[in-house]
Structures are given as structure tokens and as C-alpha cells.
Amino acid sequence: MHTPHPRRVQVTGDMFHPHLPDRAHWAGRQRPGLAKSPFANPHPVDAGRKTPCPICGIRHTLAEAISLYRQHLDQNPDLVCLAAAVDVRFACRCPLDQPCHVDELLARADQVTVIALGDDRDTKFIVQTIAVSTGECSHGHGSCRKPGVIAVRNTIDQQHPTEVSTLRVTVCADHRDDAVRMRAAWEADARELQDPIKNAEFLASVGVTD
Ligand SMILES: [Zn+2]
Ligand SMILES: [Zn+2]
Numbered sequence: 296m297h298t299p300h301p302r303r304v305q306v307t308g309d310m311f312h313p314h315l316p317d318r319a320h321w322a323g324r325q326r327p328g329l330a331k332s333p334f335a336n337p338h339p340v341d342a343g344r345k346t347p348c349p350i351c352g353i354r355h356t357l358a359e360a361i362s363l364y365r366q367h368l369d370q371n372p373d374l375v376c377l378a379a380a381v382d383v384r385f386a387c388r389c390p391l392d393q394p395c396h397v398d399e400l401l402a403r404a405d406q407v408t409v410i411a412l413g414d415d416r417d418t419k420f421i422v423q424t425i426a427v428s429t430g431e432c433s434h435g436h437g438s439c440r441k442p443g444v445i446a447v448r449n450t451i452d453q454q455h456p457t458e459v460s461t462l463r464v465t466v467c468a469d470h471r472d473d474a475v476r477m478r479a480a481w482e483a484d485a486r487e488l489q490d491p492i493k494n495a496e497f498l499a500s501v502g503v504t505d
């Protein structure tokens with residue numbers, strides 16, 4: 296028996312009269328009464344569909360569709376940040392005792408650290424470690440240059456005004472420790488900025504005064 300992620304819920308009702316549970320975001324493709332979600336799996340499961348997957352041109356089993364969704368998340372780490380930063384549940388049509396792409400999304404979101412500064416700008420630092428297959432190792436001020444295998448990302452997300460920027464450090468298999476250290480340092484910096492005085496100093500140091 297499959298155990299769904301605690302933030303996953305199920306849309307009920309018939310095809311044309313969907314009922315979305317409270318405080319839930321529809322995480323699927325476009326359906327009658329449900330707008331397409333950015334979190335939808337672009338690789339549909341073939342459950343009596345008229346057409347095969349529009350991307351691959353073949354019909355996917357559930358296991359295949361979920362595996363392709365993992366790749367999609369690898370290529371779109373901002374989706375995982377967004378899922379981690381919003382305080383909603385995620386809904387799909389899948390029965391809760393069956394695997395669903397939403398579980399993959401939320402399992403990854405659980406690995407992300409979200410640190411809200413609680414300031415006027417509603418700043419959040421979102422720190423995550425991702426698998427990569429591009430980029431060069433930055434160890435030794437960029438002298439290593441072996442192929443990158445993991446990257447640490449620090450997304451600074453502000454709402455007032457809306458501004459998002461992402462710092463990223465890529466490392467090779469030999470220098471994974473750098474990624475662990477970088478992540479710990481970024482998280483510690485963000486926690487320090489939860490102190491309003493430190494935050495004001497930080498904003499002044501980057502040229503923001505208000
Ligand atoms: Zn596909
Ligand atoms: Zn589903």
C-alpha cells in the first residue's frame with residue numbers, strides 16, 4: 296500500500312464537476328474547471344487516453360511517467376522551490392493509495408530549506424541541493440573544472456517589490472563536501488538576517504535604504 300505525502304490531497308467529483316479540497320492547489324494538466332498547473336506532469340499516464348505523450352510520442356505506464364517527472368524536476372529546480380515556499384496542499388485526481396507525481400514534487404520540496412526573514416519585503420531565502428549534469432566544479436576558485444554532479448542553489452525571493460535572484464555553486468563528485476559547507480553557510484547567513492538589525496545592515500550594504 297502506497298503512503299501519500301501529507302500535503303497531497305485528492306480532487307473528488309466527476310470529470311466536469313471537480314471538487315478541490317480547501318487550501319489546495321490543483322497540480323495537474325488542464326481539465327474542465329481546473330486550470331493547468333505549473334506543477335503538472337508533462338508526461339501523461341496512459342489511462343485510456345486518445346493520444347500518446349505529446350513530448351515522447353509513446354504511451355507511458357505510471358512508473359514511467361513518474362520517472363520522467365523526476366527528470367522534469369531535475370531540469371526545473373524552481374518548481375521545487377516554489378512548492379516548498381507556498382503554504383498549500385497539492386491536489387491530483389490519483390487515488391491516495393497510488394503513487395502520483397505530487398508525491399515526488401513534495402518529497403523534493405521537503406529537502407529544501409525555506410527561511411523567511413519576516414521583513415517588510417517578505418523576503419525568503421530558499422536553499423536547495425540538486426543533481427546536475429552540466430557545469431564545471433567551482434572548487435579552488437574555479438580551478439578544479441571537473442564535470443559538475445551537484446549544485447547548491449540559494450534563491451532570494453522578495454514579494455514587495457517582486458524580485459527573485461538565484462546564487463548557484465556547482466561541484467564535482469570529489470568536492471561534494473564543498474556543497475554541504477556552502478549550504479550550511481547560506482542557511483546560517485539567512486538565519487542571521489532574521490534579526491531585524493542585521494537585516495537593515497545587510498540591505499544598507501547592498502545599497503538598499505528605505
Ligand atoms: Zn513523455
Ligand atoms: Zn496524480
Ligand SMILES: [Zn+2]
Binds near residue numbers: 433439466467468470
Ligand atoms: Zn572538483
